[in-house]
Amino acid sequence: MPRNVTPGLPTRQQVLDFIASTDEPAGKREIARAFGLSAQDKIVLKALLHDMADEGLIDSAPGRAFHKMGGLPKVTVLRVADVDDGGNVWAVPEHWEAETPPPRLRVRERKRGQLGIGERVLARTEEAGSGWIAHPLKTLAKASEQVLGVLRADGDRFWLTGVEKKERREFAVSDTGGAAAGDLVLAEKTGRSPRITVRVTERLGDPFAPRSFSLIAIHKHGIPDHFADETIAEAEEAATLDIGQDRQDLRHLPIVAIDPVDARDHDDAVWATPDDDPANAGGWKAIVAIADVSFYVRPGSEIDREARRRGNSVYFPDRVVPMLPEILSAHVCSLVEGEDRAALACHLQVTPSGTLKSWRFTRAVLRIAANLAYEEAQAAIDGELVHPLTDTALRPLWDCWRALLAAREKREPLDLDLPERRVVLDEKGRIMSVAPRERLDAHRLIEDYMIAANVAAAKALEAKKSPVMYRDHEQPSREKLVALKDYLETFDIPFTLGQVVLPKTFNRILDKVGESEFRPQVMEQILRTQTQAYYGPANTGHFGLSLGSYAHFTSPIRRYADLLVHRSLVRAYNLGDGALTTGEADGMERIGQSISGFERRAMEAERDTIDRYVAAFLSERVGQTVEARITGVQNYGFFATVEGVGGDGLMPVRDLGGEYFRFDEAARTLTGETSGELYTLGQRLELRLAEANSISGALRFELPTGKGAAAPSEADRRRGGPRVLKRRGRPANIRHQGGRR
Known part of the structure; x- marks a missing residue:
């Protein structure tokens, strides 16, 4: 019997004392044993515990162990x-x-x-x-390792179908958790193979309802999407801070913010004018003003801890999961027209040739002259729209940008113009269109101003010998370059190993490709050759941009790395509150690893969600013939994307016909041994859309009726159907029959 326990029916306080003192979970059985209760006393104890729970004195944990209300289970x-x-x-x-x-x-x-x-x-x-x-x-198991799926009823049994494209299995459900057939649920695996079952831990609702696709990604990737009450309260208090008088006043300048038409927050604004410095005759003065998030989000605060835990905002077609509470991200820190806002301003001197002559940083107060969409700014500069700021703000910006563009072209960064898909929804969340996002000069203008400010931030901190959270992008590994060489040989494009590889090396390859139909595939292969960019305190340069020093400074509302760079600048320039702490400076490497991981998580979640929206959009075209392009070839079939829309789907080799197919790994081709039918990367062809699964985002294609490889011979039929012969030292005989590989 535990110490300090007297036999007999306990009082409320004795129950609380026992729960607090025992090292083991305290359920009804353990409490009854501790006080030596009889069978009759146990009935009274049950009523006592029920009353204590109703009175808010205790609560129960999974497994029916009790703990003090407001406390934790053992x-x-x-x-x-x-x-x-x-x-x-x-x-x-x-x-x-x-x-x-x-x-x-x-x-x-x-x-x-x-x-x-x-x-x-x-x-x-x-x-x-x-x-x-x-x-x-x-x-x-991590949340990302749990099973996200849809419940299916089969008589009195339930099965869970996962939302993953690669998950082919269904799991028997041991506990539905109150969810019904057709519900999207989060479940946890139990048991051991081959008798694995799942237990539903959370019901998420209707998987086909508008705005559910982003919810699937949020739960699948374990993205925090709710702020604690104390974090929101702290943000509301921070929002009331007086930005103070000790700031440079930029409110007289026609500074403009140019963003996507559907932007939810506005980090940055720009201004330029001809330089009046005789030492920079023909050059420009420019300001890149960035929301002063470091003034509101102080190191060690609850807002800061939550921002670091998220790493970045995550953007979906129907919602944004912000890094900061909305009162900061969408209001106080967002640079909106006609409102005084706190900013960290990067002052640049740009030479006539577009290089940076000098830079400095100040804390400022500004009032945005206008929030413009890219399309609106472009139309104004092209003379298609009359805007009052065209001559005073936009033309000087464009003139200065042409100098920055000349400097960019001279250093020859990697030039991969891969289209970005844009999903347009109506007010109820239904899909109106999926199409590539148009890229205008206005996009390039803002991009080049941001790059200039990011370079200035890195170099300014280096000059002050202050910590820098660099945006590193290393050159491709030899292994990836060898793979690229093998790939290019299939197009008779030479690529020499051992040469000094620069971004312009890849641009020259694209020059040789020209406007051939396989240009998009070569661009995608070059993209896959590149390394993953990451954050860290050691400078390895930015290969893709062809820059020696580069840091992210321009988006502190949505990226934690930028917030750290702001804090370091505040400390380096003695700009007041919110400076980088010694602890943050010492922990840069670990923080960089963490937020790099969160960035990859966000990218995967955003990509998965777009795939689901595309599949939902195409679901109305199932059974129709679509224009497609082959994006990948494997021994088991090829992948294709619908032209102008996107979304990858599989065309299984078993559905190509009954003959043998030879797979060339280097050339990435499938060739019919009898018919000579060839399927290769970049090939455009018509396919029938057989399936579009909006829950997994997967597509499946078939050949249009009457098309495909030769019918199987009698020998083929005896062997069981189509087969793929694989070259380059891999196993040669891979048989496909009965839909199995």
């Missing part, structure tokens, strides 16, 4: 929410029903550095002073 599931500058790991309860904010627990790792943000652990909790300590017992 053993519970936690999610790692933060890793601070000192390397301390902090977690919060995965499920929290109390009205009070969830507690933050410091996790005592068995081995330092094992746990990262988003990890889930089963842990024993311990109240220590005014805080909590967590002792991990075992690591659980």
Whole structure:
């Protein structure tokens, strides 16, 4: 019997004391055993515990163990929410029903550095002073490793169909969690192979409802999409800060913000005028003004911790999951027309040849003259739209930009003009169109001003010997260059290994390709040859932009890396509150790794969502013939995309006909051994859209009726159908029959 426990029916306080003192989960059975209760007493105990729960004294955890209301179960599931500058790991309860904010627990790792943000652990909790300590017992599956799918009923049994394109299995459901057939749910795998089942942990609703596709990505990738009450309260308080008088006043300048027509926040604004400095005759003065987020989001605050936990905003066609609470991201920090706003201004001197002569940074107050859409600014400069700011603001911007453009062309950065798909929704979230986003000079103008400011920020911090969160992009690895060489040989395009590879090396390849029909495929292959850009305190340069020093400075509303660069500039130039701390400076490498991972997570989530919208848009064309282009060839078939819309789908080799198919790995081709029918990268052809699954985002194609390879011979039929012969040292005999590989 535990210490300090007297046999007999306990009082409310004795129950609370026992729950607080025991090291094990305290369920009804454990409480009854501790107080030596009889069978009759257990009935009374059950009523007592029920009353205590109704009175708000205790709460129950999964497994029916009790804990003090507002407290934590002795053993519970936690999610790692933060890793601070000192390397301390902090977690919060995965499920929290109390009205009070969830507690933050410091996790005592068995081995330092094992746990990262988003990890889930089963842990024993311990109240220590005014805080909590967590002792991990075992690591659980991450949210991204859980199963997201749709429930299907089969008699009195339920099955879960996953939303992943590659997930072909269905899982038996052991617990529906109150969800019904057709519901989109989040489930956790239980058991061991081959008897794995799933238990529904969260019902997400109708997977086909408007605006559900982004919700699928949010849950699949574990993207935090709700702010805690204390974070919102802190943001509301920060929004009331007086921006102060100790700022450079730029309100007299016609500074404009040029953004997408559907922009949800406005980080940046620009201004330019001819330079009156005789030492820079024919040059330009320019200002790139960026929202002064570091003034409102201070290091160590709840807003800051949450921003670091998110790493960046995530943009979907129907919503944005912001890095900062809306009162900051969409209001106080957003540079909107006619409102005084705090800004960190980058003052540039641009030479007539477009190089940067000098730069400096100030904290400023400005009032945006206009928020313009790219299309609106372009129409004004082209004379197709009369706008009052055309001569005073836009023409000087364009004239200065032409100098920046000349400098850009001289350094020859990587020039891959790959189209971006834009999904247009109506007010109810229904898809109106999917089409490539038009790229205008206005887009290039803003891009070049932002690049100039980013370069200036990196070089300014280097000159001050201050910490820099660089945007690094290393040159391609030899392995990828060898693969590119093999690929280009199939088009009779030479590529010499051993040469000094520069961005212009790839531009020359595209010059040789010209406007041939396989140009998009070569561009995509060159893109795949590039390394993944990342954030870090060590400068490796930016290969793609052909720049030696580069940092992200221009989007602190939506990127944590930019916020760190702002703080470093505030510290380097002694600009006041919100400067980079010593802890942040020391933790740059770890923070860079973390936010680089969050960036990749956002990119995957955004891409998955676009794929689902495209599949939903194309679902009305199932059974129709569409114009398609082959984007990938494998031994089991080829992938194709619908021209002008996008979305990749598989054309299985088993549906190409009954003959043998030879797969050439280097050339990425499938060739019919009897008919000579050839399928190759970049090939345009007509295909029948057989399936468009909006839940997984997957498409499947078939050949139009009457087309395809030769009918199978008698020998082929005896062998079981089509077969692929694979070259380049791989297994040669891969048989396809009965829909299986």
